Amino acid sequence: TVARAGDVRFAGLSAAEHPLLTASVPLADDDGVLLTGRLSVQSHPWLADHNVKGTVLLPGTGLLELALRAGDEVGCDVVEELTLAAPLVLPAEGGVQVQVKVGAPDGAGHRNVGVFGRLDDAADEVWVRHAGGVLSTRAEGTAPAQWSDWSVWPPEGVEPVSIEGAYDTFAEAGFGYGPVFQGLRAMWRRGQGEELFAEVVLPEQAHDDAARFGLHPALLDASLHAGLVEGADDDTVVPFAWNQVSLHAAGATAVRVRLTRVGAEGLSLTMADMTGRPVLSVGSMLSRPVSAEQLESGVRTAERPYAIEWATLPHAANPDV
Known part of the structure; x- marks a missing residue:
């Protein structure tokens, strides 16, 4: 050969x-x-x-x-x-x-x-x-996560959150997101913001790459942008620590996302595709401010x-x- x-x-x-x-x-x-x-x-x-x-x-x-x-x-x-x-x-x-x-x-x-x-x-x-x-x-037979009923969308008991101008606001906070990372399309909150829901979509030019990833990093990054919209301060924060992360389906290009507050600095995340099939679960993601x-x-x-x-x-x- x-x-x-x-x-x-x-x-x-x-x-x-x-x-x-x-x-x-x-x-x-x-x-x-x-x-x-x-x-x-x-x-x-x-x-x-x-x-x-x-x-x-x-x-x-x-x-x-x-x-x-x-x-x-x-x-x-x-x-x-x-x-x-x-x-x-x-x-x-x-x-x-x-x-x-x-x-x-x-x-x-x-x-x-x-x-x-x-x-x-x-x-x-x-x-x-x-x-x-x-x-x-993961132990054999263990359920991946407690999934919401994704068949009802948006979920019951939520109120819409405006994302108009969100990426301009992110830019002012130090995040220069280009088109591939501007995937947040719609957002809702439940209660006082303890639960957030979002629709996130990859642009078409990233679909070929998405088929080769477990989960395209830009799609997951944009799924966290709902947390920035509801952020408590103006710090430029980035993911610092991930815990209990499991990928359940590969190659997603559009997802439904549920974010739940974990303490003052963390989020838990569950993600499904547009048919309701589980995609990713994150027990907690902690963020930290990043300095110049x-x-x-x-x-x-x-x-x-x-x-x-x-x-x-x-x-x-x-x-x-």
């Missing part, structure tokens, strides 16, 4: 068949797995539609999608937890190499997962850990304006010291 350019099998790898990941390989010294890929605004132009305080970065939903895909690779259908460690900033030119490392299972079947990145030309630099967490397997300084740190890493140079020091007065 003649090796073909771009065929990862001839590098001893398997094709990951995912828009953000190219290859996977089982690790030789344990029961772990490594998945690899490369991200850039040139190869993934829709990522440029996620701009926070003037900085393009992979959304937290993208980091979650990487963990879900890694779990699928090893037979784990639950992301028990995933915590953001550092923003993954995308440079204007060039790309970021990505590794998703899954560890061997412990006695209870849990596996550690980590998402790492470094610039294309940064072979002399350490990998940055962008997220870390734990994967697991944190993003600037990521930009410095992405643009690498600093380099190490050797300088010749003057001779010491006493050469024997």
Whole structure:
């Protein structure tokens, strides 16, 4: 068999068949797995539609999608937890190499997962850990979540919430969402806002990609925008920690969403497609404000304006010291 350019099998790898990941390989010294890929605004132009305080970065939903895909690779259908460690900033030119490392299972079947990145030309630099967490397997026969009766839509006892001008308001708060991320189409609240409901749709240009994702990161990100509409303050907040996440159906392009407040900073989420079939459940998602300084740190890493140079020091007065 003649090796073909771009065929990862001839590098001893398997094709990951995912828009953000190219290859996977089982690790030789344990029961772990490594998945690899490369991200850039040139190869993934829709990522440029996620701009926070003037900085393009992979959304937290993208980091979650990487963990879900890694779990699928090893037979784990639950992301028990995933915590953001550092923003993954995308440079204007060039790309970021990505590794998703899954560890061997412990006695209870849990596996550690980590998402790492470094610039294309940064072979002399350490990998940055962008997220870390734990994967697991849902007990056989366990119900995925307590689903609402999606056959009645909008749900009974809700009042509509205007989303007119919402994306202009988001921009004022630091979120520069482009067309692929502007998916919020309708919204309702129940009670004093403890429960929120929304319809979210991916634009047609993202449908081909959606068929290859577990859940397109832009669709999940836009599902959280209802929480921004009803946000309590003007901070620029981003997903910080995910808990008890299960994907129940892949490839959705339009969804119905139910958000429930969890404490002051968290949301639980259930999602179904437009026929009422379960798509995703999230036990809780915690958000945190992101500062310009944190993003600037990521930009410095992405643009690498600093380099190490050797300088010749003057001779010491006493050469024997």
